[in-house]
Amino acid sequence: MDKTDTILIVDDDPEIRRLLEDYLARNGFAAIAVRGGREMWQALERHAVDLIVLDLMLPDSDGLTLCRDLRAKPGKPNLPVLMLTARGEDADRIVGIEMGADDYLVKPFNPRELLARIKSILRRTRALPPNLAPEAARYLVFAGWTLDTAERLLTAPDDVATPLSGGEYRLLRILLDHPNRVLTRDQLTEMIHGREAEPFDRAIDVQVSRLRQRLRDDSREPALLKTVRGEGYVLAAAVARREK
Template sequence: MPAILVVDDDPGIVRLVRSYLEQAGFKAKSAFDGATARRLIRTERPDLVVLDLMLPDDDGFEIARALRSDPATANLPIIMLTARVDDTDRIVGLELGADDYIVKPFNPREVVARVRAVLRRAGGGAVVRNRIELGCLVLDLDAHQAWLAGHELELTPTEFALLSLFMRYPGHAFTRAELLEQGLGYAATGLERTVDSHIKNLRKKLDADPAAPVIETVYGVGYRLRNV
């Protein structure tokens, strides 16, 4: 039973999200401030964090940055939850390594669906070890590990899901909508541009030479993986 930590300073939102998560079969815990959230993440080790950006004592961006910079939590799936509607905030969150971003007000069923999609991308429930090897890139889908030229990559669940899709179909040009649906597990209009932020992060981890990126831009279409 995956454990989800819901972090928000609004008790009503926390109760609502926890109720729907528990009805869906998840084990849910809650925190109403950043200090409690950080402590529970260290001690309880949740499988995913639903993280509000506006907390009374902390900033969700700072918490996400700290989680991604700590090897113990670098791969912890994060879904950001916020009342902000500015695309800049969404892009900043994704560039910090958030796996998804939900704007208030929201349908709690959507939160459950997003949690399931992100956990699937994180590799939960795999029972047969299998690997994808393409040139100097290697993915172990069961262990949820990736290597480039023998060096292990620290990938978020979303980055891992995108890379595994690219490696299954090298040379194929995917549209942003296809990457959302086939790689990330859901279709949503208006979110295609968020793929750009995930690709930007992935390129930083893959590319020694920015002039010859492993993931190429196909203008007017989307992205494809070149031979490596």
């Protein structure tokens, strides 16, 4: 029997909590709804959660801080997060992606769109696109760095290991599977988010910036993850695969 996915809803609006609990339950999900950050952490301790729908504005903290702390928490860095924001400003969405959110949705929203986004995120998380299928060789080595594809750990040349968020891992895997090849923003958006890029959507630029920080690549003059003006991005490195 297939496992029922559990969605944790974190929103201080009781009507939205009731609406989403009922709608997700009617569409085959188990739903848990809480009103703030403290209750979110308690729910994560008590339940096996598959995805969090996280409101940006909460009474006891903000969703951006919670998302950042979640990414830093041992055992939780890859837990998918769909961020809700009452404002459609690019700055809010960009900061959400910077903090590690997998996707975002602007209020007011259609519950059907929320459901579609949830299904898309879970599908990407569990059934990675063909070019992200498990490697025959576990480790990808490039420019002194090593990516452990089983643990999703990025190890620097000085042996410091860092866990990657879901979005960071998917972006790096795509670049490593296509080294020294320019990939456009539209191509990256489709491969990472499973949707077409929206006009003025800067999510990919933000994720590239985050990955550059992980790779200690100077954003002003990047040597490893380069910008090709007017085209996209390229990982300028040879990639080797090994099992140990």
